Amino acid sequence: MTARPLRELLRVPVGERPDLGRIDPAATPGGPADKTAGRAATAAMARPLASLQERLYAASTAGDRRRLLLVLQGMDTSGKGGTVKHVIGLFNPSGCRIQSFKAPTPEEREHPFLWRIEKALPQPGEIGIFDRSHYEDVLIARVRELAPRSRIDGRYAQINRFEESLAEDGVSVVKVFLHIGYEEQRARLLARLDNPDKHWKFSTADIDERALWPAYQEAYELALERCSSDAAPWFVVPADRKWYRNWAVSRLLLEHLEEIGPRYPPGDFDVGECRARLLAT
């Protein structure tokens, strides 16, 4: 394990275009030596994560507006759902606000693309999790030409302004691209086909999307290049190895929560007087 913060190691530098074809999706940068060590290290983060979360929530009861928003993006089968289950599962569920974004509803299509996003933001003290996000509007929208190219091109700047305003309002935005390989996706889709209990997760549309792999990789590279900002950086997490993915996302959350450094607020009452009153009951 490296002493360098993981967020520095995985961060997409501002203005730089990552070459996803050159980032090994099975790599484990900065991570534990193997699966056993990785799982243990992730489990060991459960307590500090839950403790920081409780402080974050407690601070909000005294007016602290800070909160965290984890944005999860990645190709089909990249493990967005698994990350929520295994990483967000380490937290107290009552402080988590999870939103999964599907294809926009007719009502959502009537509004600007950030409308449904704004409605799902975490409140002060909460940890918000987006399983897909406003980035779909520059990913599938670009690849599938769901809007004129000029409109899509305008969205990157809109996203940057939006995320900057979030940061100014106390939201630590942690954007994670779960990077899996083309071969690994095939294996995972085949595994779904081979297990009837997983058929509900499979759709023939998944194969159609897979055929557009190069276009998606390009759209991701563009989004990572244009929208990795100081206010809201992107992190590329190699995700072929699930144990590394879970460890890395946990670690990124831990580093960000430690940076926030929330503190329990003091009480606004006289402890001795309250004690006496209680003991008299």
Add this chain to the structure above:
Amino acid sequence: MTARPLRELLRVPVGERPDLGRIDPAATPGGPADKTAGRAATAAMARPLASLQERLYAASTAGDRRRLLLVLQGMDTSGKGGTVKHVIGLFNPSGCRIQSFKAPTPEEREHPFLWRIEKALPQPGEIGIFDRSHYEDVLIARVRELAPRSRIDGRYAQINRFEESLAEDGVSVVKVFLHIGYEEQRARLLARLDNPDKHWKFSTADIDERALWPAYQEAYELALERCSSDAAPWFVVPADRKWYRNWAVSRLLLEHLEEIGPRYPPGDFDVGECRARLLAT
């Protein structure tokens, strides 16, 4: 442990008024022998609970509208928050919709009391959790006389109709009253006072509410009597022992999910054909 389902043991019979003063809040009806066994038994339910939850969610993707709603009520410090943390923490957070109800906002007060409740209901396939609920409108509202008595008296029937309509729409409503003792509440409030990290959970208003203990117990007895229906029964869970409380609520959820008996839906595609298409990519 008894072979009789816990739901039968803890259920408030329809039309019967429970005498809370005669139900020992430190009892462990139907439960494991002690704390160690209780914790182990709760942990052992994590896998079946998560598995049933996944099936419930999977079934909803094929049109099954069934879902579960856990309603948690109880005096201050009775462990509503702790139950969410320890019991709901056993589930996949992405399928849980947790709503904590505080004093109604001005906007909420403009609407009928069930308005904010309906907005927070679990969607098909989800597990909804209410930390406090529409019952506050016949509990604190009754004790604190927040509305004319005649209007409050009309709410029990409104609640019963509402919950019946939920049941008809596929919602399994599990209403749990966390029953703690007067002495135990004092001890828990004192513990909060004695730990500065817990001061944010404490308010002098808690002592004022405690002074109304008998009125609250009466309001609870009335609500349990009038609103324990076949469609949506009330369960009284003795809650002085946290390990029993967690075990009992987990067990109640397990029994209800087993009764629902959700199944993975079959796929609507040709597995062989999809396999061939995938292997060609």
